[in-house]
Amino acid sequence: MSRRAALSLCAALSLGVVACAPTPRPEIMREVDAARASAAVQAAAKNAPQAYADAELRRTQAEAAFAENKQVSAQILSEQALAAYTRATVQARLARAQAALADEQARLTKATAVQADLDAQQQRFLLEAEALETRLKVSQDAEPLPVNTPASAEREQARLAAVKALLSQAKLLCMSARLLEPNRESVGPLLGKIEDLSGKLRAPPAPIDDAVAARSGCLKELTLARRPTTQKNPAAGVADALLSELSASSLLPFRDDRGVVVTLRALFNAKDQLNSEASTQLDTLGKVAKAHPEFPLLAVVHVARGNASTRDASQAAAIADALRKSGAPHVAAETAGSALPILDPSRPGANERNARIEVVFISPSSS
């Protein structure tokens, strides 16, 4: 064999060996294998199984392309698989974040409710503590009332007049409380006590301390009867509004503990019947009361001298009837005799001033 022929044979054999050698696996496929084996991708297989399945499909396709000796497709499909594994890990992270977010939002809702409950509790305890502190302060600031001992005859006479006035005021205050809250149980005993005290005025000493206590008790009852309405709307100013309305009607109203008071005079003619001017005035007041049903009316007949008579009572009833006819929904009538004069009865012209009818719009609120 010639040297040339030997070289040709060697070259042919070498080409044959090279042609039969397996194609080297691309670097990207090793990267895919490494990524697939990583902990992040294995975790993604659980948290994002569909994205993981997509990546697996592409890896399989890449392997198939490689087996078919489609090198370029194997390279590109492997790159796709690598991207898909990356995506699976990102989606797993997203799934974890969303699950944690749902948990945290549930915790937030619960924590918000707990906080609202705690705020309400704190507010309640604070109000209770402040109320007790106020009571304590009131108790510490209170001064004992002096006890009035029997005095001279002249002084006893003056005390008697004061007791009559206090008892009359107490009765009117208790009646006002009852008009606002008809079922208020504590008013009845107070009215009974007032009746008892009124029976003890014939002989000295005048029960001045008891009369003061009775008036305080009735004022307290009226305040308590008003409390729910006042607390509902502390800034309402309903009595002020009514006062303005009545002032605009030239009825010269004023305010006292009971509410808004309109004073009327000379309502009855010689036959003890309401005169026409009186009917007009009462009609106006009745219509105002109808427009403000939250204000019950108390009509009080005051005379210049002496105690309340049956004539006073029938006049009071006639006034109450007239107010009802004009639309006033809640009306009570009372006679006060001469216990609450405006002027000293001994002064000239006092009788004309002291004899009067008071129509009281009982204020439903302390505001």
Added chain:
Amino acid sequence: MLGFQPAAHAAGPDPAAEAQSLLSKLEAPETRSLVQAPVAKAKAAQERAKSARGAGDLQHATELDALALTWAKVADDLRKTAESEKKLADVQKAVADLEQKAVRTQALIEQTIARRGRAEQNLKNAAPASATPGKSEAGKPSKDPAATQVKPSTKAVKK
């Protein structure tokens, strides 16, 4: 669990257009740095697809379009994840703040209960004191402990 995202190569009718649309959305400055790496890979795949298409190699161009779309989706998922994680951090902070506030409120409640208890006790102690007979105008003790008169407080007088 997240919904299945079909394989990029089997995605919408035009993976190239879909990838481009996603990449345009990811151009926002607030997300740019976050998605920089996958977006760069998606753009590189787009370039390679363009070259393959220019050379008439349509099959590999299509595969490269799918690759670009997959990286674009990775970038988009990263953006969504970052949003969720930020929201999660915000809610966690709100919960932590509320829990701290609850602890403080609980302490405040205990203080207030103690304050109420002290006031209650002081009131009980004060009750016998206020019931101590007052001096009458004749120097005699009052018979009725409730017969007291409230004097206006300094505060009220100032008003």
